[in-house]
Amino acid sequence: MDKIVIVGGGECGARAAFALREMGFDGVITMIGAEPHFPYERPPLSKSGLAGPPRYVANPERYEEEKIDILVGVPAEAIDRQAKQVRLSDGRTLFYDKLLLATGARPRSLPGLSDRSSGRIRMLRSLGDAGAIRKALAPGKTLAVIGGGFIGLEIAATARNLGAEVILLERSPRVLSRGVPGEIAEVIAERHRQGGVKIMCGEQIASVVDGSDEAQILLANGATERADLVVVGIGAVPNVELAEAAGLLIDNGIAVDGTLRTSDPDIFAAGDCCSFPLSLYGNRRVRLEAWRNAQDQGTAAAANLLGRGEGFAGVPWFWSDQYELTLQIAGLFDDAATTVRRSLDERAFILFHLDGEGRLIAASGVGPGNAVARDIRLAEMLIAARRRLDPAALACSKTNLKKLLAA
Structure with missing residues (x-):
């Protein structure tokens, strides 16, 4: 084996590439990233990344030092499993002996809105998104956040620290309704209220209108909330289209076994895009959108790309900084x-x-x-x-x- 291709230019893919070198692999490693940036850490985007520069996984020079070929701004368009090739958007074709899919996830769209609306309605996933949102976070501006999960609350906290007024709308009876105990969620919600965030739970949104001077959120009860910018943060969807088109098994993400191998023995998947059996919980199949999981699975995938057959058994771990x-x-x-x-x-x-x-x-x-x-x-x-x-x-x-x- 002398060629490993990694589709995905994020934390997980970068961790896998460096781990391959650390484990002694001396063949060709090619990373393919759809964004025009070297891999950077996404968690800070909703925190310090909204107020400052990005945090890169590694300096660009290190990829050259480790002889990792990295292609940025060139999405992968198709996988030919029989020929063991990946076709890129610029027409190039890369051959592989083993392939790792670390394609991540994208923000879930609000029903009725496109993935990218105009300037006053945004979602947060990339450096470009963070830059656009940052411009609206200033004293005298009003930000409306749709979604009371980790991302929405972190954006709300950062916006208040930068002086913007914040309205947060959540359709569930409380914030952090998925994956966080109610007692802890209430501590977080109360801190936001003390910080001046207007939290509105149990609200159903009828529509969001992007006007020339403001965005209007029309609620099912007939009320209207107005803001200079609306950020939609209602969860994420795994990027499985490439895998699905190639005929790989999909189950709430790219389905992998305990070694992160897909239904094709020469293709592995790791990070936000995959679902896997968690041995600590009776092999319950889960998909984890977490920085630690992306790192750990990147390292585990590297080992198994090299044929070690090691089972992944990490304990899920999540964190959030707010105020x-x-x-x-x-x-x-x-x-x-x-x-x-x-x-x-x-x-x-x-x-x-x-x-x-x-x-x-x-x-x-x-x-x-x-x-x-x-x-x-x-x-x-x-x-x-x-x-x-x-x-x-x-x-x-x-x-x-x-x-x-x-x-």
């Missing part, structure tokens, strides 16, 4: 039978989630700065070790989690 608060979640808590609260101080706490057999399956926490980081990291290790724990011990702030791990 001075940091929210962290390790594991999946939706099947928890018991939840106990552990107070760290007056502003920080962790919820431990156990299944019916007393096994720790998730931990979620919130607090200023790094207040919950250490305990969430230890909880992550306890989850990976499949530990059964005493709920009362977890709830007690004097219990040393490191000692529980060592026991």
